[in-house]
Structure formats: C-alpha cells, structure tokens
Amino acid sequence: MQLLARLRAGLAALQWRDFALAQAPCSFCGPSIFVRFNRDETGVRCLRCAASAVHVAMGWALRAQRLDLAATDACEFSARGPLVAYLHRHARSLKVSEYFADLPSGAMRDGVRCEDMQRLSYADASFDLVTHTEVLEHVPDDALALAELHRVLRPGGRLLFTVPLFDSDSTVERAYLRDGVIEHRLAPSYHRDPLRSGEGILAFRDYGSDILTRLQTAGFVAPSLYIAPQKIPWITTPRIVVIAQK
C-alpha cells in the first residue's frame, strides 16, 4: 500500500522528458537503481527504499560514524521513510515523531507521537543518537531546539542532521515568531517535497557555516560538516551532514 502511494506520488511529480534510471549504490540498500522523476533534486529517489539524496547522505554519514547501532538508543524526527526503516532494523531502540502544531510534545495522533523540538517530552540523557533531516530551519527558535537535543542526548551521544546549507559564513534569519505571530524580515521561503502532498513549510533561516558555532553555544563538542560521497548521477551539489557530539 505504501509502495502504491509512493508510486502514485512519483507519477504525479513525473516529467517524462526528465525521467531517467541509473545504477548507483544506496547507503541503506547497497547496490540499487535510482530514478529521476524530474529535475528537482528531491525528484531523485532510490527505487528500492525511496531514499532521496539527503537521506542517502545521512546514511553515508551514519556509516562513517562506525557506531555500534545494536547498542544504540536512537531518536529520529520523522515517523517513516528510509532512515527510520534503517534505524528500526539496526538500532537497539528507536523513538520516532512528527511535528503537529496543534499537539503538545508526547501526544499521539493516528499512532504517531508529536514532538516540538523546542520542548521535547523525552527525559534527559535518553539517547545515544539523534537524527533529523531538513527540520531545524523550520523551527522558530533553533537555540532552544539545539539545547533540547543536547539535553536528551547521553554524554558522548551523537547528533547527525541536515539543513539546507548556504555558501555563507553567517546564517540569515528570514523570519521570527513573536507572541505567536510570524514576522518576516525577508520574502517568505517555503520548502516542499514534491513527492509528499501538502503545502510547503516556512524556512525561518538560511544556515551558513556558523551553524557550527550555534552547536557549540548549545553545549555540543567537535561539531563538523561531513561531505557525503556523491554517487548518485544527476546530483551535483555536495550533500553535507552536520555532526556534533555531547
């Protein structure tokens, strides 16, 4: 059923003149075939697990950490997808969640736990590994979120995540949330996944390389940028994964 929904979403986003298939290794599945539905980078997927370029980069970054996943309690800020499936298979335990604006952290909707990264319901030092992809730029107060991610990690625990990173030293704040009202400093920028339905989500900022300083401010040590090996044809921009440790 999920495969059918995925296929339907892919077909809806399909531009026939851009359609292409190519063999490439997937960090989750091993040897695989990638399909290009359209020229949008998110329109490139692993045919076996539906991983996007971002997910594949996360997979390589995770492997590079050489963690003993069988002894790892993990936390991922999405409830499905190839990264969730991979962690479900290999980690000792996995907590997954989505963000629902109208629910408090820890509440459930249709079997899915809600977590607001700025106010997590998890206890201190719950996890050895925390991951998220393309989430932090949509969180109104990222300092609060990073402090929370630090709190729920155990000493020595790793944080691995992706955000769109811009070729700039300084992060550009695009919008603020004050007293529940969004104030735009720049034209609103919405990110959307063409293979998922629903409207786009507002990006509160465009991160520059000072994201590493933000991690240090939140208490993380040795923050670094991992450049994932680029094995998927058609993806030309290097995919970067941000890594830090508690």
Ligand SMILES: [Zn+2]
């Ligand atoms: Zn795959």
